[in-house]
Amino acid sequence: MEKIKLGIVGLGRLGRKHAENIAFRIPNAELTAVCSIIEAEVEDAVNAWGIPYGYTDFNEMLKNDALDGIAIASSSTEHCKQIEAALDAGFHVFSEKPLGVNLEECKIAEKAVERHPDKVFFLGFMRRYDESYAYAKKKIEAGDIGKPFLIRCYGLDPVKAVQGAIAFAEKSGGLFLDMAIHDIDLARWYLGSEAKSIYAIGGCYAYPEFEKYNDADNGAALMQFENGTMAMLYAGRTCAHGYHIETEIVGTEGSLRIGTTPQKNLVTLFNENGAIKESVGGFLERFEQAYINEVQAFVDCIVENRKPDVTVYDGTKSTKIAYAAKESFENNKLVVLE
Amino acid sequence: MEKIKLGIVGLGRLGRKHAENIAFRIPNAELTAVCSIIEAEVEDAVNAWGIPYGYTDFNEMLKNDALDGIAIASSSTEHCKQIEAALDAGFHVFSEKPLGVNLEECKIAEKAVERHPDKVFFLGFMRRYDESYAYAKKKIEAGDIGKPFLIRCYGLDPVKAVQGAIAFAEKSGGLFLDMAIHDIDLARWYLGSEAKSIYAIGGCYAYPEFEKYNDADNGAALMQFENGTMAMLYAGRTCAHGYHIETEIVGTEGSLRIGTTPQKNLVTLFNENGAIKESVGGFLERFEQAYINEVQAFVDCIVENRKPDVTVYDGTKSTKIAYAAKESFENNKLVVLE
């Protein structure tokens, strides 16, 4: 079996999970190099997993001829320039979302991708690779709910992660950019159209700490798409029961709900409180397999010389809409997208 | 609208509920008389609801020509003799379950019913009149699950009622007679056959107080029917989450479950424990409408000169099976019914 040799940059929580998946759970991939500006993370990975190459300088990793592709799981602000550098250095590229933190950056990434039509560029909207989301997509394509015309998306982080979000608030780009970007991608994907207008509201209902960043702890948006369809988004950082990612697609002949109860597993506990389904705790738990599946899909694209369904433009468009949501929220007005 | 005039005997918790239902929720019935050996209960009902006649002596009530029928909600030990007396006095009769506390008594009731073929005798297996149970019966009759061959019945009382059960243990007849009788009726009803054999086990897992009555706080039984079908019964007195009545009927082409989650209402609470459906608290809450429906059915039988689907023999047969379960449990042996 041909094995694709990958290097990864970024060894934070998600980066380390990606590294582990590449090393051990993607049959036709090898983790050949790891890179982080934090030397201890590099040493740790190299030693623990026997990785041949370790770097603290991203550009040094790009000089490694042994590699076929680069996986980017660094800070969001690094994504676009690393995408450009890796593509220009001749590598296939997988990048975590978001594509970039502003539209100018996204355009740089788009141009780099266009310069290298022979390379695979893969953007990590992992939900599309989650078993349930993919199943819903198939159902829709099979016509099981008729023509979809409304999507409702919940993206709620557990309240126990809120202090981290407060600490990160200055850099996060705000609730809609930070949290709703996956839902925006799902809305475009399932509705098959581009956003036409968006109206967003929100507030600091539990954590006034977000106010000084002109941000919200919970917010909602209503969008209309060019084909007339609708999206309702709810993003929040204070979910008491855990990590709640729920999506509903309503069509003319039926509807689909994904993750209505964010169940941890198949256990129901009955006690004096009633019948209880415990919740999943966070994104690594909920999307454990999806994170494997997406990198597998990236590697398969390389092996089979195919392009992924998600494109660099999907990244730009979602970012654009998230910015429109931010603008709408900050100015309390309806924003029409060009 | 012709109104059927009823007298009721027994004004305990369930008796009072029946009285109230007859007085106010059965359009074509009137509560004309109430009877209880506890004078205060009689006075209370007469005054609160303006009931014309109040009695502390059941035989006195039977002399009242104004009445069309008698509803019996007294102690189980009184049922059979009151059934006989009321029928012989020329009244239609509704009796709470169980028909009788032993088979000899049941035979007395059977004979009384046979002596008065022109009278309606109605046995209060109210579950048959619950919307969900009745719906399941219709589904089965429509062939939606093919041929039913297995029934699983849970009858669990809330643990908060256990002290009452302990206090009553001496008179209750034991777990299977006291609690499984409804499930035995359901098994016969849904499977359409008579019990052939039963094996029952149980124990005092939480409340050793039941041991001195040779009784169990929780028990299970496995039955086979004459047509080869099966029943699994679980009766318990220590349910932590509330009153849990669950029934499953498995057929050759599908299955039905009734009450899998014993939900209190349509509310789900999400909090730090997860997604919670609170449980219904007791039989008056779970079967509130069924208690109305069954008395309505009794009254409609009188008005329309029909006989109910439940017969006096259903009462005898269920009692017989419950005794067989008790015998099996007490002697740890398989009991074959004649």
Next chain:
Amino acid sequence: MEKIKLGIVGLGRLGRKHAENIAFRIPNAELTAVCSIIEAEVEDAVNAWGIPYGYTDFNEMLKNDALDGIAIASSSTEHCKQIEAALDAGFHVFSEKPLGVNLEECKIAEKAVERHPDKVFFLGFMRRYDESYAYAKKKIEAGDIGKPFLIRCYGLDPVKAVQGAIAFAEKSGGLFLDMAIHDIDLARWYLGSEAKSIYAIGGCYAYPEFEKYNDADNGAALMQFENGTMAMLYAGRTCAHGYHIETEIVGTEGSLRIGTTPQKNLVTLFNENGAIKESVGGFLERFEQAYINEVQAFVDCIVENRKPDVTVYDGTKSTKIAYAAKESFENNKLVVLE
């Protein structure tokens, strides 16, 4: 027991149900008079239920001294003038929603109510009297979800009723007035604040017949309230699975969902399609008990000389918001309420 004597106007589907409930399911009420412009409906009710008085002229009914109160279940366009006439004639008044079809009418009703401070005026927002909705309210008041800051309301009619909706489209006032009015009331009730702004969108996704009325078959709205809280509304006329009324209230410490699965009853069917919960078919089925409870509450207010929680102003405010939604949808703009 003192019995309140009521006359009802309107004997259509809901009117007849109210009449039946008053006649048979409200212990301390009597249905003393019925009124409809359709003579056959009057005759039918009088004969079937033995109602003393029947009218085809509403003003004639108001001359009947035997009556204590009037229940109004006529066409929406009649509500306000009948409310005024009945109050001025000295009766307590129960009126079905909506209060009026425009704000001028609502003001007339408000003035009439203000002129008769000794009379009970009760507006039929029956959902507040549904067991599950009332339970959720209690939970919120008990602080179980912290401070509520978001409500999501679904009000979906079954697609099998869509032809009736098309036939009625000219008079209905449009999707938001016709369908979202209950949800608007719930939003105000649960969030405890008044609407500040609303943005509504929609379309004719399945039934272009609504286009000529400038109406939508499905629509959504996003609202902000004076206290900063949010509401997401989705109203639709094409629900494939039945009548779907779902409400979620999200608070700072938890959330509540009511009716997430619009289950018909407690039965789950397992067959080759999977595990299936069938849906409730329509409003009379879903809110059967709530329709009884609200009239019971009206009657109890009369008996106990109390005022109901729902006021005439709740009716005006909900209508005002529904009009704002309509305006927003028709002009695709954010509407700020004064």
Next chain:
Amino acid sequence: MEKIKLGIVGLGRLGRKHAENIAFRIPNAELTAVCSIIEAEVEDAVNAWGIPYGYTDFNEMLKNDALDGIAIASSSTEHCKQIEAALDAGFHVFSEKPLGVNLEECKIAEKAVERHPDKVFFLGFMRRYDESYAYAKKKIEAGDIGKPFLIRCYGLDPVKAVQGAIAFAEKSGGLFLDMAIHDIDLARWYLGSEAKSIYAIGGCYAYPEFEKYNDADNGAALMQFENGTMAMLYAGRTCAHGYHIETEIVGTEGSLRIGTTPQKNLVTLFNENGAIKESVGGFLERFEQAYINEVQAFVDCIVENRKPDVTVYDGTKSTKIAYAAKESFENNKLVVLE
């Protein structure tokens, strides 16, 4: 990272899945050899995955010094002698369930394990390694349901697999040996006690083809354990909705249900039939991760020089109980275990 080198025997449906898992999903394992009496299966695996060694003779594989352990996924009739041979040849051994098809064989395996106390012997009761089953075990050990006293186990194969079961009926050992063995293991595991008595019934309700093998298409059993606790088992081959593995453990302070709705994924479909959760199709789908986890646990035991929780005696005991169930069913009598 040290990698354990494994050889596998048996490349049927489950064997091939194990092989694939060892090759690609167990980071610290390598699939070094494959063996099957069907040469094409060997060639296929060797070529597709680049496995160094391929055998059609099990004894030849045992001569391979490069191997650390052997995984046995051959026909049930081969298990015990292959276990013995592999242990005697100096290998760690993983064996699929059942340990053996009769008690004599099981004893041979027990002796072999006892002869090699330094070797890891791992029996593939994979459910114990399923996330939900393991979670339930932890909950119980944490005291969340008090003292467990009743377990209910459903093991239902999809009806679409019934023709295969009929073809295999002669060799399968019958419903209880073939299907209930996992549930018997779970009962012992969760209840922490040994079986004392068992009563089993069943029938050919849909497929009379099983009759000539003195077998049943559906059967049920009731067991009592030495500590007085109870188990209700239901095994079936005709499940209309798919593969239904459900387990409930009832304790003195609560209960746990695993897999009540055998949902395929997190999608709910709403259409004209209602709210539908589709079912999982078969054991490879339901226990996909558990099959990985158990082999991972086997490899970790080797690496860490530990013994697994499941022992060879667990295999013997479950087989013994399954035989008692078979005996009870065939003779319609209560069987007391020694």
